[in-house]
Structure formats: structure tokens, C-alpha cells
Amino acid sequence: MTTQTGGYVTDVAYVAEFYGDHAPAHLNMTAAAGGYRPRPLDGPFAWCDYGCGNGVSAILLAGCFPDAKFYGVDFLPEHIRTAETLALRGGLNNTTFICKGFADLTPADIPALDFAVMHGVLSWIDEPTRNAVLDDAAKRLKPGGLLYTGCNAMPGWAAKVPLRNMIYSLSPDSTATLERARIGLAWIKKLKDAQVKYFRDYPALAELVDNLERLDPRYMAHEYFNQHLRAFYFAELRMLMETRGLKFAGSATVFLNMVDLAVPQALYEEFRTMTSRNELEAKRDFIRNETFRRDVWIKAEPVKTEEEWLTINLPQIFGTLKPLALIEKSVAFGDVQLSYEGEPFDALMGALSRQGVSIANMDQIKGIDALSALTRVDAARLMAAGGDIVAFARETQAAKRGKKLSIPAVNRGMIKELGLKLPKVPLAAVHAGTALELPNIDAVLLLALVDKGPAGAVESAHKTLTSEAGDIIIGGKTLSKADTVTLLTQRLNTLDAVWLDKLIEVGVVSAEN
Numbered sequence: 001m002t003t004q005t006g007g008y009v010t011d012v013a014y015v016a017e018f019y020g021d022h023a024p025a026h027l028n029m030t031a032a033a034g035g036y037r038p039r040p041l042d043g044p045f046a047w048c049d050y051g052c053g054n055g056v057s058a059i060l061l062a063g064c065f066p067d068a069k070f071y072g073v074d075f076l077p078e079h080i081r082t083a084e085t086l087a088l089r090g091g092l093n094n095t096t097f098i099c100k101g102f103a104d105l106t107p108a109d110i111p112a113l114d115f116a117v118m119h120g121v122l123s124w125i126d127e128p129t130r131n132a133v134l135d136d137a138a139k140r141l142k143p144g145g146l147l148y149t150g151c152n153a154m155p156g157w158a159a160k161v162p163l164r165n166m167i168y169s170l171s172p173d174s175t176a177t178l179e180r181a182r183i184g185l186a187w188i189k190k191l192k193d194a195q196v197k198y199f200r201d202y203p204a205l206a207e208l209v210d211n212l213e214r215l216d217p218r219y220m221a222h223e224y225f226n227q228h229l230r231a232f233y234f235a236e237l238r239m240l241m242e243t244r245g246l247k248f249a250g251s252a253t254v255f256l257n258m259v260d261l262a263v264p265q266a267l268y269e270e271f272r273t274m275t276s277r278n279e280l281e282a283k284r285d286f287i288r289n290e291t292f293r294r295d296v297w298i299k300a301e302p303v304k305t306e307e308e309w310l311t312i313n314l315p316q317i318f319g320t321l322k323p324l325a326l327i328e329k330s331v332a333f334g335d336v337q338l339s340y341e342g343e344p345f346d347a348l349m350g351a352l353s354r355q356g357v358s359i360a361n362m363d364q365i366k367g368i369d370a371l372s373a374l375t376r377v378d379a380a381r382l383m384a385a386g387g388d389i390v391a392f393a394r395e396t397q398a399a400k401r402g403k404k405l406s407i408p409a410v411n412r413g414m415i416k417e418l419g420l421k422l423p424k425v426p427l428a429a430v431h432a433g434t435a436l437e438l439p440n441i442d443a444v445l446l447l448a449l450v451d452k453g454p455a456g457a458v459e460s461a462h463k464t465l466t467s468e469a470g471d472i473i474i475g476g477k478t479l480s481k482a483d484t485v486t487l488l489t490q491r492l493n494t495l496d497a498v499w500l501d502k503l504i505e506v507g508v509v510s511a512e513n
């Protein structure tokens with residue numbers, strides 16, 4: 001490993017994923033709830049992903065905001081090649097992917113930024129590289145600009161660090177990383193199965209080993225086999241940001257901003273009266289034994305009055321990326337369980353599952369109309385905490401079916417390029433300004449439905465799936481052609497009956513007459 005890479009693995013490409021919390025509307029919603037002004041999304045803006053991997057988040061967001069510019073930085077040529085291929089296939093002209101180390105970026109590479117994101121970066125690089133990437137983002141952020149960071153946290157990593165250090169030391173650095181991951185996993189599995197004292201003392205780690213076995217080995221390679229691994233206390237993160245002029249705006253995990261959902265009842269009193277958000281964050285990490293933090297930081301001062309707070313929160317728009325039938329009515333937040341049964345949740349859920357609506361305009365929804373503006377904000381955020389109600393960049397129109405379907409180029413490119421490589425394919429919800437995932441079979445069927453219509457979709461999807469992926473195997477059994485056609489027909493019916501209105505409403509596909 002060379003110092004040029006900051007100790008980061010360079011022989012295995014990372015997995016390709018979309019992160020909803022990187023979407024500008026999600027970052028804005030977090031900032032507004034924390035009392036900071038959101039960035040305008042109705043004109044040009046600039047967004048950059050530091051350590052963008054295969055660039056999936058940048059690509060999908062670029063498809064949603066044609067007037068904005070999206071940048072991705074990553075030093076692995078394989079990642080940048082994938083990102084550029086996706087951009088080309090998606091017909092995008094508003095993305096720039098830069099194949100450079102963070103420390104090598106020049107002022108001309110990226111313009112002033114409204115949004116910067118870095119997920120899975122800060123924990124896995126050495127200190128000079130960490131300083132370089134943070135300096136770069138902090139300098140480029142415009143006044144009022146937002147930075148998202150996602151990194152390993154303490155105390156959740158306390159018992160995991162020795163485990164990872166041990167497996168890291170089992171094989172020399174010269175061994176290929178996937179092989180190191182295999183050797184490491186085999187050894188800790190042996191220790192776990194033998195129920196050695198380390199696992200008896202930290203029983204939760206047994207679950208970690210089981211999870212690692214299920215995960216994509218590329219994930220383990222990037223998580224465990226970088227030379228450096230650092231899990232941060234909140235206070236350390238805050239120092240890194242404050243010395244660069246950035247303030248904590250809130251957790252990107254919505255429910256963690258809500259005391260009643262994030263801490264057990266026995267501690268409500270203490271937490272509700274806590275005036276320092278920094279103290280709250282630090283203490284909550286111990287309550288939840290947090291292993292990963294997703295935070296939003298801002299180069300701005302908070303608003304001062306409750307009136308201003310309401311003014312910035314009322315325009316926030318919420319909607320769903322799932323049809324009503326699939327939305328969870330009861331959600332567990334660690335120690336706390338919340339039910340979304342009854343009013344105002346039923347009315348809100350029903351309305352938002354048809355179209356994205358701003359909090360200001362929720363007074364038009366029957367069942368919500370009598371609520372005060374402040375109560376509407378609380379209700380919307382409480383629902384967003386559950387994860388199925390999400391921040392939209394624009395209000396959407398309820399779906400109208402048409403004679404013909406079309407699909408944005410970005411989604412056609414995603415399905416063609418990644419449809420058979422990923423179990424779930426992320427697709428841009430271009431009206432909502434974010435993305436959703438469909439199982440790959442459904443994504444391939446959707447494209448077939450667009451191109452061939454209902455009568456030809458199954459045959460076309462069958463051809464794509466079998467010619468490119470070979471036989472279809474479910475539960476270890478190879479499906480015959482007749483069984484595959486039956487399966488595809490059933491899934492097409494479900495796609496049409498359950499999903500299609502949602503996909504039209506949020507702009508994954510369009511219906512035309």
C-alpha cells in the first residue's frame with residue numbers, strides 16, 4: 001500500500017448504491033428542521049460526492065435536476081469509468097467525474113458548492129487525507145452550503161475495532177484484498193462457532209459475523225481492509241467541522257433528531273430539557289451504542305425566531321416512494337415503537353402516497369386542514385421518521401395513466417447497464433428529485449413494458465434476462481421457460497396493479513396520450 005492512496009484499498013471496486021440521504025431535498029429537510037435555511041433547488045446549483053465510488057447517487061440526481069451540476073471525485077479509475085459509462089448511457093450532460101486523490105484537487109476542478117457529500121470516506125483514510133478532503137469541501141461550500149458525512153462511530157465500534165485489527169493482521173498487505181477478506185472471515189467464523197471468550201464477552205459480535213457472511217465481499221474489503229480505520233465520537237467530528245467553519249445542522253437519519261423516538265422513555269425528561277444539541281448527540285450515541293453516524297453540517301448561522309423556523313419548514317415537501325399498500329404502519333426505533341394508525345397519520349399517508357405535497361399546502365388535505373401549521377410540521381416529520389415518507393424536491397401530480405409509457409434516459413441507462421448486475425436497480429424519480437429501487441426483474445420488466453407494451457413485455461423481458469443472465473434460478477431451482485413466463489406474468493401484473501401509478505407520479509416513467 002502506498003501513502004498516495006492514504007492506505008485505501010485499490011484492488012477491488014466498491015458496490016454500487018443510491019443513498020436517499022444524499023438527495024438535496026433530504027439535506028434541505030434536515031437543515032430546515034434543525035433551524036438552518038435550505039438551499040434553493042429551483043435553479044442551478046452544484047453538488048459533489050467526495051469518494052463517489054461508481055457514481056450512482058450523482059447520476060440519478062443529475063437525471064432529476066437538469067439545471068444543476070453534479071460532480072464526483074474518486075481515485076479509482078474503475079469507479080470513474082463506471083460512473084462515466086452510466087452518464088453516457090443516461091444521456092446526461094450535467095455530470096463531471098474526476099479521477100483524482102482528494103489531496104490533488106485543484107481550484108478549477110470543482111466550482112463553489114451548494115451541497116457536498118462524503119459517505120464511507122472519513123473513517124477509512126489517513127489523517128492528512130482526511131484533512132485534505134474536509135479542507136477541500138469546506139473551502140468550496142458556498143455560504144449556507146451543506147455538507148453530509150457518513151462515518152463509523154463510537155462507542156458502537158469499540159468491540160469491533162480489535163476484531164478488525166486482528167483479521168487485518170492475519171495476511172500481509174501484499175495479499176489481494178478479496179483474499180484477505182476471505183481469510184479474515186473464515187477465521188472469525190471459526191472463533192464464533194467455537195464460542196470463544198471474546199464472542200461470549202461481546203455476544204452482539206456473533207450477529208456481525210453472520211451479517212458479514214451475507215454481505216457482498218467487496219463491502220467487507222472496503223470496510224475492513226483499508227490500512228486505517230477510525231470510528232469517531234461526535235465531539236471529534238464536531239471539532240473537525242467547527243475548525244472549518246461548519247455547524248452541526250442535524251442527523252440525516254430523521255428519527256434521531258426526535259428525542260421521543262431516539263431515547264428510551266426513562267430518559268425523556270433529561271433529554272427534553274437538554275439545551276445543548278452537542279451534549280444530546282454525544283449522549284445519544286451511548287444510549288444507542290451507535291456504530292455509524294450520518295450527519296449534516298452547514299456553513300451558516302441558525303435562524304433566530306420560531307416564526308423564521310416555520311417559514312423555512314412550511315415549503316418542505318413530502319411524499320412517498322412506495323405505494324400505500326407497502327407502507328409500514330408500525331415502525332421500531334430501537335427502544336421505541338411508533339404506530340402510524342389513526343389520524344392525522346391515515347389522512348396524511350393516504351394523501352402523500354398519491355402525490356408529494358408541501359407542508360404549507362397540506363392544509364388542503366381533508367383531515368389535516370384543521371391542524372395548525374406547527375402541528376403539520378410535527379406530523380410530517382414524525383411520519384418522515386418512519387422512513388416511508390421522504391423529502392421531495394417538488395410537489396408531484398397524482399398519476400394519470402396514458403396510452404403510452406416512456407422512460408427518462410437516465411433510467412433506461414441504469415436498467416441497461418446495471419439491471420442484471422445488481423439485485424435491486426436504483427431509478428431516478430425525476431419529479432420528486434430523488435430515487436427508488438426496484439428488484440432487478442421488475443426493472444427489466446418495466447423497461448420491456450415501456451418498449452413493447454403490455455402484450456410484448458413478458459417475452460421481451462424473458463429474452464433480456466435469459467440471453468444476458470442465463471437461466472433464472474430461484475431457491476436453487478432452475479426455472480423452465482414456462483415457469484419463467486408465469487413468474488414474469490405475475491410480476492408484470494403486480495407492477496401494473498401496485499406500482500405503476502407510483503412510478504408515473506414520481507417520474508420513474510411517464511405516461512403519454
Ligand SMILES: C[S@@+](CC[C@H](N)C(=O)[O-])C[C@H]1O[C@@H](n2cnc3c(N)ncnc32)[C@H](O)[C@@H]1O
Nearest residue numbers: 008051052053074075076100101102119120222
Ligand atoms: C467505502 S467507499 C464509499 C463509496 C461511496 N461513497 C459509497 O458510500 O457507496 C470510499 C470511496 O472513497 C474513495 N477514496 C478513498 N480514498 C480516496 C482518496 N484519497 N481520493 C479519492 N477517492 C478516495 C474510494 O475509491 C471509494 O470509492
